[in-house]
Structures are given as C-alpha cells and as structure tokens.
Amino acid sequence: MIKSRWFQYLFWTSFKIGLVLIAVIGLYAIYLDASLSRHFSNKRYQAPALVYADEVTLRNNHPMRLQGLVGILERVGYQRNSNTEQSGYYSVGKNNVMVHRRPFDFSDGPQMAQRVQINFHGDRIKSIKSWPSGRELESFRLEPELIGRISTLSKEDRLLVGLEVVPNLLIETLLKVEDRNFYHHQGVSPWSILRALAANLKAGRTVQGGSTLTQQLVKNLYLSRDQTLWRKFHEAMMSLVIDYRFDKNTILETYLNEVYFGQDGSNAIHGIGLASQFYFGKQVQELNPSEIALMVGMIKGPSYYDPRRYPERARSRRDTVLKVMFEQDLLGKDNYVAAVEQALDVKESRRLVEHPYPHYMDLVRREMKRIILPEDWQETGLKIFTHLQVDAQNAVQRSLAQQLMADGEDEKLEGAMVVADYRNGTISALAGGRLSQAIGYNRALLALRPIGSLMKPIIYAAAMQDSDIGLHTPVADEPITLSDKKGKEWKPQNYDKEFDGSLLLYDALVQSRNLPAVRVGMEVGIDQLVSYLRELGVTTPLQAYPSLTLGSASLSPVAVTRMYSALMNDGRYQPLAAVSSITTHQGEVLYRRQKSEADVVFDKNVSYLTRYGLRGVVAEGTASRLQRALAGQVVGGKTGTTNDYRDSWFVAVDGEHVVTVWLGRDDNQPVGLTGSSGALKVVADFYDYLPPLSMALDVPEPLQMQNFHPTTGQRIPEDCNNGRKLPAEEIRLPEDITCEGTIREKSWWERLFGG
Known part of the structure; x- marks a missing residue:
C-alpha cells in the first residue's frame, strides 16, 4: 500500500515537473522563434565593402605593349599556361596573347567567361578576336584588381554569393562530408549524434562530430565554443527553430557565406566566395574538383589544414575528401585520379589585397561619406568600383619615393602626387607621402601649402577672359610697390x-616672371581673382591681398589638380571623383556617378591660349629639362617655388592627364629645391615609366598663328625671324610695317608718286 502511494506520488510529481518543463521549453521556443527568426532574416552576418580599381578595357589600336598586358594579367591573378581552356589562364605567342577571362560581376552587370586572342603590332593592339570563332571584337574588358576593403566592426571579410553560382559539385561534396541527411532532418539529427557517440567511445577520443550544418551555422553565428550541456541544448533548440522557419536552401546559402576559412592579418575570411579568391585567386564557380575538395576539407579546421603552412596535412585531408567524392559517385575514376595527382596550387600570397593603396583608399572613404547609401549596407556588402589606374598608381608611388630618397639626406623631405583625367573628371592615382604603402598623413588631400608661381596661369587666363588681351600683349617687367588693405607696403x-x-x-x-604677373593680377583685381579661384573649386580660406598674385594662397595638391583640370578641359570646371559606382555583393546598383555638366569658368579660346602658354613653359621655359623624358610628345607644365625654397611644385598637363607634384617638409623648413630641380624630376620619372599622350594644340577658329614683335606685341610680317609666332584672333598687318614693328618711312619718290 505504501509502495503504491509512493509510486503514485512519484508519477504525478514527475508528470507535473514534465508539464512545467514542456511549458518552459515551449515558452523558450516561442521566445527563440520571435527573436531568432527576425535576426536571421535581416542580420545574419556583416559583409565588407570590397574596393576595386578601374576596369581595364582593351580596344583596337589602343596604345599598349604585349608585356604591359602580361603585367596586368599577372596582377589580377591569371596563370600562364599553354592550355587556356579553363578561365583564369593566359598564354603568350610571338605577337599575341590568348586570355580566358573569368566570369565577373562588373558594375553594369555580370559578364560570362570569355576567351579571346589579342594581337599586337608594335606598341599598339592590332585586333581582338573571340576564340575559337575568330569574330573580331571592338573591345574587351578584364575584371578590375581588388585594391582594398572597408571592413565591418566584426572584422569579418566575406563576399556574399548566391546558391545559384556555387558549383553543384561543391554543394554535393559538402553535404556528403558534413551532413548527408541535411534535406531530411529538422535541424538536429539524433542518429548522427548517436553514430558520432559510438565512434568516439570506440576510439577513446573525439573522432567524429554529430552536428548538422544547421547546428554548425548556429554555433558560428550566435554561440561560443564552450563544450557545455547548456550550450549544446541552446544550439539544438536554435537549430530546430531556424529549420522550422526557413527553407533548406536559405540555410545552406547562409552556411556557405558564413563558414570560417582562416585569417588575412587581423581580418577573418568567411564564406566560400571570398575563400576561393583568398586561396586560389578564383571565383567560386571556377573551382575544379581538387580545389573543391580542399575547400570542403578545410572546414574541419582551417588553421590545422592551412595549405600554405601545412601543405602535406592539407593535401592528405583533400585526398580524403576526394575519396568520399569518388565513393559517392560524384567523381569518375579518371577525374579522381587526376585530382589526387594535382598539386595544391594555392596562391603564395597570404593577403587578399596584395597591393594596398592606403592614400587612395583614404580618398575613397572620404568620398563615400558624401554618397547616400543604405544604413544597413553591411548586411548586403558593397562592391566599390573606382577610377584608380593601377599602372599610374604604381608609377606615382615609385617616382615619388625614388625622388624623395635621391634629394639629399633630408629624411624629413616629404611629398605628394596626384594624377587626374581632366576630361572625365576622375582621379587616376594619388600618393600622400614618402611611405605610400603606409596609412598616415595624406598630404595630397590635407597639406595646405602656398602654390607660388602655379598661380600665374590662372591670373593670365582671368585677364584674357575679362579683356581683349592675349598671349601677344606686351606686359611690363618693371619694379612696383603696392600696399595691402592695412597699408603695409609690398615690393x-x-x-x-x-x-x-x-x-x-x-x-x-614661359619665363615665370613675377612682376608682370603682379601687374596683370592687380589689373584683374584681387577680389576677382578670389572669385575665379572659388569657381575653380578652391574651398579653403583665401586672403585677398596683393601677394595672392604670387601664389600666397595655400592649397592642397588635389585642389591644384582641380584648377589645372579646368584649364585643360576647355575652361570648364568639374569636381574630381574617385568612386565610379557602388553595388551590393549580389550586383544591385546603389550608386552610379553621373558626369554632371561642367561649369564654364573660362572661354574655350582662353583655355586654349593658356594651354599653349603651358606648352611653351616645357618647350622653352622654366620646365625645359622635362623635354628629355617626353620622347617627342607635346606636354605643358608649370613650375612653382615659394619663399626660401620651402615648397617645390610642378604641374604637368598632357593629352589626357594633369599630374601634380609637391615636395616640402611638414615643419615648413626650407628644402633647397625649386620647382624644376625637385618636383619636375618626379614627373620626368613618371613619364619615363608611363609615357604621356600628346596635347592636341590645333589652333581653333577664330584664332590663327601670327607673327608678333617680341617686346611691343606689334603684328609684323611672317618672314621676320625676330618675331614670336603665337595664336591670336586675326590682326591685320599694318602697311609698310617693318620687322622692328615700326612703319617704314616712305621715300620722296613713294611720297610723290605713291607705291
């Protein structure tokens, strides 16, 4: 009787406790369902902004050498091989290059893999032919180089990919190795747990796990690595909720974008999309069976099976996965044998971005602050496409560093350099200091230094804009004394x-004479000069003093580049941009730079006359030593030197770019360099590495070349050797004018009889 009561008591007590536990678990499941489902839907992970250089577009008759193309292909990670049937490979013939381009999501949409033959004739592309059809193409694009990333707060890097681009072989292999019943369980697999428990007991150690892909995903996303019963229970409950709320493909896609694959410095590499680039330099859809096996095998322990640090260990693991693929009929015998015999063939570099450009990246970050983007962009990730031209950037960094090291023992000598495409209003390259590979003070953007004689072309352009003077107008090079608004004299x-x-x-x-510039500047008016500088994009404070005529205005190298870009762009000002477009990782366009209509600052003819004068600076003036680096190309420029040789400036202008260089010290101490002995040398080295495109100086109507007296500016006969041939609006030649610019006195015979 007592035993019966005891059993009844025990039964009902257990029953009540069970009901309470069921209620608690139910309430806990409801709580998880409400919070976890919302978080999993919207904030599964964070993805970085991946930053790309300008894409390389090859065109018929485009200036490029064969070896130049090979260098581009090597940088982007293409492999040289006589067999180019697979994407990502290229081969080199006598006068041609065969390229099998990888598939890539460009800013204007995805492009499939494409195989072409590029034929060269000398220093130009002769033709581009699709292979094997032989169809001629007008142009061909290569995917841009990854130059950096803007990481999330979590320091996790990933490239989000959809399930549709992941190879079926990778998905099937993953499931066979990690979770064979993925499509048949409800997030937790009791049989897998029991099987793993039996295997571990038999081995006396942990040799097999029983976690499903869903459980692994939950652990990676939300839980710690603690091996406790509570953590395991929490993991199981969360897995059941996620499996109930979301379809299997969504869970699988999330897993493929979340799974950890190792470290790139302080940043963690997550997801198969970025891991395939990190280890093989390939898109995920390009992976071959051997590479797929290594990727899947590494999931078990990315550090333990790191193919760069432990190649034998990684190869053994890869071969184990290949064996599973063969046994499960995912690979045929021939393909299996070929994959086992294949070398690991991973990238040597342990960095996702092999050539960082921190100063240009600083420019990109600053520009992004002015672009309206979704606040939750880290949920979709960004692809930022820029205007950076890698060849120009490398030339900038090399030339600037070389000159800074060559100019004496002054380790405090610093510099900055900017290259801009003035027609398109884009910044092609930028370096902000001696250590262009290090993050630090970006002098190209932030260093405000007096510009000296760089002001003179602006003054003369303003004068020609506001009056009917021209390059042939005589100006006085004589002493002058001026007073500023406070009455202080200036000589x-x-x-x-x-x-x-x-x-x-x-x-x-051309000779960079100071006093004529001061006189002309005062005629224009200091306030008017300030107004012109504002129209040319100068935003920093300006003092409206007479000294402005000799470049007392302190500007950054980028601001100087903006001014000269307007002079070169037919007098039209437009902002200079680094970012061309922004998409999500999936290709949705969030921003595309629209080339705004440029603001007219100077008349086209004024712009032309100024460019012609800048050409003269290089051809016969203060920058004539640049001629040695030009190989016959027509280039203009302007030197700039400030008081006590504190700043050395040079701006070069060619048929495509404005190139600005500044050299000086951060503490504003003298450096002993003029514009021609310092900054000009940097540009000369740059042009030696990357030859310029000639300026087009065909005289536009109504201007025409005419002969002028070198001091009076009087129109003189064309056959006078002492004259200056200059472009100007037509000036009628006075009758009986001499080569000295005077009217020839008529003889008594001519006065009497005429003639």
Whole structure:
C-alpha cells in the first residue's frame, strides 16, 4: 500500500515537473522563434565593402605593349599556361596573347567567361578576336584588381554569393562530408549524434562530430565554443527553430557565406566566395574538383589544414575528401585520379589585397561619406568600383619615393602626387607621402601649402577672359610697390632680381616672371581673382591681398589638380571623383556617378591660349629639362617655388592627364629645391615609366598663328625671324610695317608718286 502511494506520488510529481518543463521549453521556443527568426532574416552576418580599381578595357589600336598586358594579367591573378581552356589562364605567342577571362560581376552587370586572342603590332593592339570563332571584337574588358576593403566592426571579410553560382559539385561534396541527411532532418539529427557517440567511445577520443550544418551555422553565428550541456541544448533548440522557419536552401546559402576559412592579418575570411579568391585567386564557380575538395576539407579546421603552412596535412585531408567524392559517385575514376595527382596550387600570397593603396583608399572613404547609401549596407556588402589606374598608381608611388630618397639626406623631405583625367573628371592615382604603402598623413588631400608661381596661369587666363588681351600683349617687367588693405607696403621681386622692361604675356608666363604677373593680377583685381579661384573649386580660406598674385594662397595638391583640370578641359570646371559606382555583393546598383555638366569658368579660346602658354613653359621655359623624358610628345607644365625654397611644385598637363607634384617638409623648413630641380624630376620619372599622350594644340577658329614683335606685341610680317609666332584672333598687318614693328618711312619718290 505504501509502495503504491509512493509510486503514485512519484508519477504525478514527475508528470507535473514534465508539464512545467514542456511549458518552459515551449515558452523558450516561442521566445527563440520571435527573436531568432527576425535576426536571421535581416542580420545574419556583416559583409565588407570590397574596393576595386578601374576596369581595364582593351580596344583596337589602343596604345599598349604585349608585356604591359602580361603585367596586368599577372596582377589580377591569371596563370600562364599553354592550355587556356579553363578561365583564369593566359598564354603568350610571338605577337599575341590568348586570355580566358573569368566570369565577373562588373558594375553594369555580370559578364560570362570569355576567351579571346589579342594581337599586337608594335606598341599598339592590332585586333581582338573571340576564340575559337575568330569574330573580331571592338573591345574587351578584364575584371578590375581588388585594391582594398572597408571592413565591418566584426572584422569579418566575406563576399556574399548566391546558391545559384556555387558549383553543384561543391554543394554535393559538402553535404556528403558534413551532413548527408541535411534535406531530411529538422535541424538536429539524433542518429548522427548517436553514430558520432559510438565512434568516439570506440576510439577513446573525439573522432567524429554529430552536428548538422544547421547546428554548425548556429554555433558560428550566435554561440561560443564552450563544450557545455547548456550550450549544446541552446544550439539544438536554435537549430530546430531556424529549420522550422526557413527553407533548406536559405540555410545552406547562409552556411556557405558564413563558414570560417582562416585569417588575412587581423581580418577573418568567411564564406566560400571570398575563400576561393583568398586561396586560389578564383571565383567560386571556377573551382575544379581538387580545389573543391580542399575547400570542403578545410572546414574541419582551417588553421590545422592551412595549405600554405601545412601543405602535406592539407593535401592528405583533400585526398580524403576526394575519396568520399569518388565513393559517392560524384567523381569518375579518371577525374579522381587526376585530382589526387594535382598539386595544391594555392596562391603564395597570404593577403587578399596584395597591393594596398592606403592614400587612395583614404580618398575613397572620404568620398563615400558624401554618397547616400543604405544604413544597413553591411548586411548586403558593397562592391566599390573606382577610377584608380593601377599602372599610374604604381608609377606615382615609385617616382615619388625614388625622388624623395635621391634629394639629399633630408629624411624629413616629404611629398605628394596626384594624377587626374581632366576630361572625365576622375582621379587616376594619388600618393600622400614618402611611405605610400603606409596609412598616415595624406598630404595630397590635407597639406595646405602656398602654390607660388602655379598661380600665374590662372591670373593670365582671368585677364584674357575679362579683356581683349592675349598671349601677344606686351606686359611690363618693371619694379612696383603696392600696399595691402592695412597699408603695409609690398615690393615684389623677380627670381633673378632683374627687370626685362617689356615682354609679351606669353614670355612672361614661359619665363615665370613675377612682376608682370603682379601687374596683370592687380589689373584683374584681387577680389576677382578670389572669385575665379572659388569657381575653380578652391574651398579653403583665401586672403585677398596683393601677394595672392604670387601664389600666397595655400592649397592642397588635389585642389591644384582641380584648377589645372579646368584649364585643360576647355575652361570648364568639374569636381574630381574617385568612386565610379557602388553595388551590393549580389550586383544591385546603389550608386552610379553621373558626369554632371561642367561649369564654364573660362572661354574655350582662353583655355586654349593658356594651354599653349603651358606648352611653351616645357618647350622653352622654366620646365625645359622635362623635354628629355617626353620622347617627342607635346606636354605643358608649370613650375612653382615659394619663399626660401620651402615648397617645390610642378604641374604637368598632357593629352589626357594633369599630374601634380609637391615636395616640402611638414615643419615648413626650407628644402633647397625649386620647382624644376625637385618636383619636375618626379614627373620626368613618371613619364619615363608611363609615357604621356600628346596635347592636341590645333589652333581653333577664330584664332590663327601670327607673327608678333617680341617686346611691343606689334603684328609684323611672317618672314621676320625676330618675331614670336603665337595664336591670336586675326590682326591685320599694318602697311609698310617693318620687322622692328615700326612703319617704314616712305621715300620722296613713294611720297610723290605713291607705291
């Protein structure tokens, strides 16, 4: 009787406790369902912004050498092989290159893999032919180089990929190795747990896990690595909820984008999309069976099976997975044998971004702050496509560093360099200091330094815009004394302390004479000069003093580049941009730079006359030493030197780019360099590495080349050898004018009889 009561008590007590436990578990499941489902739907993971250089577009008759293309292919990670049947490979013939381009999601949409033959003739592309059809193509694009990333707060890097681009072989192999019953269980597999428990007991150690892919995903996303019963229970409950709320393909896609694959410095590599690039330099859809086996095998322990640190261990693991693939009929015998015999063939570099450009990346980050993007962009990730030209960037960094090291023992000598495409309003390359590979003070953007004689072309352009003067107009090179608004006297001097009396505006610019610039600038008006500088994009404070005519304005190298870009772009100002477009990792366009209509600052003819004067600076003036680096190309430029040789400036202008260089010290101490002895050398080295495109200087109507007296500016006969041939609106030649610019006195015979 007592035993019966005891059993009844025990039964009902257990029953009540069971009901309470069921209620608690039910409430807990409801709580998980409410919170976990929302989080899993919207905030599964964070994805970085991947930043790409400008894409390389090859065109017929495009200037490029065969070896130049090979260098581009090597940088982007293509492998040289006589067999180019697979994407990602190229081969080199006598005068041609065969390229099998990888599939890539460009900013304007995805492009499939494509195989082409590029034929060269000398330094140009002769033709581009689709292979094997032989159909001629107008152009061909290569995917851009990855130059950096803007990481999330979690320091996790991933490239989100959809399940549709992941090879079926990879998916099937993953399931066979990690979770064979994935499509048949409800998030937790009791049989797998029991099977793993039996195997571990038999071995006396942990040799097999019983977690499903869903459980692995939950552990990676939400839980710690603690091996406790509570953590295991929590993992199981969360897995059941996720499996109930979401379809299997969503869970599998999330797993493929979340799974951990190792470290790139302080950043963790997550997801199969980025891991395939990190280890093989390939898109995930390009992976072959051997590479797929290694990827799947590494999931068990990315550090333990790191193919770069432990190649034998990684190869053994890969071969184990290949065996599973063969036994499960995922691979035929021939393919299995070929895959086992294949080397690991992973990238040597342990960095996802092999050539970082931190100063250009600083420019990109600053520009992104002005672009309206979704606040939750880290949930979709970004692909930022920029205008950076890798060849130009490498030339900038090399030339600047080489000159800074060559200019004496002054380790405090610093510099900055900017290259801009003035027609398109884009920044092609930028370096902000001696250590262009290190993050630090970006002088290209932030260093505000007096620009010296770089102001003179602006002054003369303003004068030609506001009056009917031209390059042939005589200007006075004579002493002048001025007073500022506070009554302080100022007596400017020429560089050589000499005075030429009278000379043409063209020669004043070419020889960089100070006093003519001051006189013309004062005629224009200091306030008017300030207004022009504002129209040319200058936003920093400006003092409206007479010294502005000799470049007292402090500007950054980027601001100088903006000004000269407008001069070169037919007098039209447009902002300079680094970012061309932004998409999500899946290709949805979030931003595309629209080339706004440029603001007209100077008339086209004024712009042309200024460019012609800049050409003269290089052809026969203060920048003539640049000629040695030009190989016959027509280039303009302007030197700039400030008081006590504190700043050395040079701006070069060619048929495509404005190239600006500044050299100086951060503490504003003298560096002993003029514009021509310092900054100009950097540009010369840059052009030696990357030859310029000639400026087009065909005289536009109504201008025409005419002969002028070198001091009076008087129109003189064309056959006078002492004249200056300059472009100007037509000026009628006076009758009986001499080569000295005077009217020839008529003889008594001519006065009497005429003639």
